[in-house]
Amino acid sequence: MIIGIPKEIKNNESRVGMTPAGVLELTKLGHKVLIQSTAGDSSGFDDEDYHAAGATVLPTIDRIYAQSDMIVKVKEPIELEYRLIKEGQIIFTYFHFASNQGLTEAMMKSKSICIAYExxxxxxxxxxxxxxxxxVAGRMAIQQGAKYLExxxxxxxxxxGGVPGVPPGKVLILGAGTVGIQAAKMAAGLGAQVTVLDVNMNRLRYVNDIMPSHVVTEFSNEYNIRKHIKTSDLIIGGILITGAKAPKLITSDMLKQMQxxxxxxxxxxxxxxxxxTTRPTTHEEPAYIIDDVVHYCVANMPGAVPHTSTVALTNVTLPYVLQLAEKGWEQACQDDDALAKGVNIVDGKVTFEPILEAFDWNKSFA
Known part of the structure; x- marks a missing residue:
């Protein structure tokens, strides 16, 4: 199979879809890897690193898409890439379709095979x-939040974290999943007072077991959210429903209750x-203010630390890339239920129900 690695062109996205180590594993198996020139520079991998691992370095994104059976990247294609995607081409990346109807419709029109990391x-x-x-994002949320409290x-x-004689700040974390746990670790390490809210009691028990005593847990409901936002200095939103839109736990009227x-x-x-009141921002213009509340809503936070993020991501994506390359997407998904759940769009049809629900599309549409 021919696997293409384009350079990411989303605003300030510096990660790359594959490291030279991944290229080597694919080329050892007889697959051909094409990578766009300078795609890995910001992650610490130059063209020579890829060439030495067996990749063919091409100068333009157009040639990467045109010659590849499968595209492996980090972020969803943006409008400039829509025209480049071919019918039947496998696109393996983060998509987050439920929050972007335009992207969803463009990928349906392309009749490509969209397999979403998330x-x-x-x-x-x-x-x-x-x-x-x-x-990465959970840890960065505290770094960035601490910065924007300045x-x-x-x-x-x-x-x-405060200083002797001055109390630390208060951090409210919505969600005790991976983001919430990592954010709590970082905030606790700085010495902040941390409250974690979730509706899953098992997750709250886990937080209670592993965190120090200045990290406390409460059941998540509107009453408790409204109570805590009045005194919290930093609020982290870490809610995830797989493949679906996140619920709006903080409404616009609540901002007026915040300091x-x-x-x-x-x-x-x-x-x-x-x-x-969330809207996507970029690393170029990361924050905005509504009702005197600072909103930091960068849609690709890990892109600010591309070396760490690229290596962490490709450690887990490569085994799936190898399956897809060796077997083709249909056989690979038949053999691996986890990978099959990543298939979101096939031949112009949405195959992942939460996307249909997000846009109120009739299920027969699929």
């Missing part, structure tokens, strides 16, 4: 291709966000 799901419910990026960027002017300079980092932005 919906590949093991029998125990875990999401192996989303987990490493959630780990006064020059319109925050409260508060040091999250001026409160910071919201909505990590759920890829799935539409769990805050009603």
């Amino acid at each position: 919906t590949v799901q093991l029998s125990d419910g875990t999401l192996p291709l989303l987990t490493p990026m959630s780990e 006064k020059p960027v319109k925050g409260k002017g508060l040091l999250l 001026p300079g409160t910071v919201i980092v909505d990590v759920a932005v890829d799935q539409g966000g769990c805050v009603e």
